[in-house]
Amino acid sequence: MENKEKLQEQYLKLQFLHEQIKEIEKQTQLFNNQVVELSLTMQNLNDFKNIKQGTEILVPVNQGIYAKAELKNNKDLLVNVGSNVSVKKSIEDTKKLINNQIEEIKKLQEQMVLNLQKLTLQASSIEKEINELSKK
Numbered sequence: 001m002e003n004k005e006k007l008q009e010q011y012l013k014l015q016f017l018h019e020q021i022k023e024i025e026k027q028t029q030l031f032n033n034q035v036v037e038l039s040l041t042m043q044n045l046n047d048f049k050n051i052k053q054g055t056e057i058l059v060p061v062n063q064g065i066y067a068k069a070e071l072k073n074n075k076d077l078l079v080n081v082g083s084n085v086s087v088k089k090s091i092e093d094t095k096k097l098i099n100n101q102i103e104e105i106k107k108l109q110e111q112m113v114l115n116l117q118k119l120t121l122q123a124s125s126i127e128k129e130i131n132e133l134s135k136k
Contacts, residue, residue, distance in 0.1 A: 017123040
C-alpha cells in the first residue's frame with residue numbers, strides 16, 4: 001500500500017474514533033444529568049416526609065403547570081414501575097429504588113470512561129502513525 005493511501009486510511013480511522021469519543025462524551029453528560037436529577041429527587045423526598053398532613057402544596061400537572069392540593073398522606077407515594085403501572089411505596093423504599101438507579105448509572109459511567117480511555121489511546125496511536133507517515 002502506498003504511503004498516501006495508508007495516510008488516508010489512518011486519517012479515516014482517526015475521524016471515526018473522534019466521532020465515537022464525542023458520542024461517549026455526550027452519553028456521559030446525559031448520565032451526569034440523570035444522577036443530578038435523581039439526587040434532587042432524593043432531597044425532595046427528604047423534604048416531603050417533613051411536610052405535615054393537611055398542608056396546602058403545589059402538584060405538577062405538566063411541565064410548568066401546577067394545581068393547589070392538600071396533602072393527605074406524607075408516608076406513601078405512587079411510583080411508576082413501567083408500562084403505565086404505579087405501585088404504592090414508602091418514602092424509604094422509594095429512596096432505595098432511586099439509590100439503586102444512581103448506582104446503576106454510575107456503573108454505566110465507569111464503563112463509558114473505560115471505553116473512552118481505550119478510544120483515546122487508539123486515537124493517540126493513530127495520530128502518531130499519521131505524523132510518521134506524513135514525514136515520509
